[in-house]
Amino acid sequence: DSGVTQTPKHLITATGQRVTLRCSPRSGDLSVYWYQQSLDQGLQFLIQYYNGEERAKGNILERFSAQQFPDLHSELNLSSLELGDSALYFCASSFQDSEGQPQHFGDGTRLSIL
């Protein structure tokens, strides 16, 4: 058990819809990261929040947004969903932004767009 909690585990929805993925980091971790894992793109970094503020952005589409709340949990919002958004979405957390610290991953949310 990594200590990172993601909900829901599975999500099935239709094109054009909007969904929210939720993540609770490990106790004490200030940084939250979101990744997308798809068959064609592999594991891609989307966005990072550190102590409530956006810290870094990766290959995140404009239709996607995220935020980190005062209690440090984070939400990833995906809107105007397309078939290509079907993927496994991971949240990870670490205490600091250090190259020496591993990121601990949640079990992921598997999103299927029909």
Add this chain to the structure above:
Amino acid sequence: AQKITQTQPGMFVQEKEAVTLDCTYDTSDPSYGLFWYKQPSSGEMIFLIYQGSYDQQNATEGRYSLNFQKARKSANLVISASQLGDSAMYFCAMRARLLNTGTASKLTFGTGTRLQVTL
């Protein structure tokens, strides 16, 4: 920019044998960390082992060891005494400290190696 290359899409190993999973990396950042993660068929990502760019000794964690050769830019994972439960996808990843910000944000992943342990 950082890049991770894993050239072995799939590997087979017999139970109780040792196996080496290859990983090479490329970065111009002087300070970085190298990580290995295991992803079983159930999908979760499990952190296995870490090696820092300035570490003089190779990292070990139980049956996992990391063969770090900085000059060759390689960070191979060695699993000793393989078990059936080791069958999974294995990802090599890097996290580099950026010179302009002094922070290390994202993990950059390789494409993974699927390991199958046989009887």
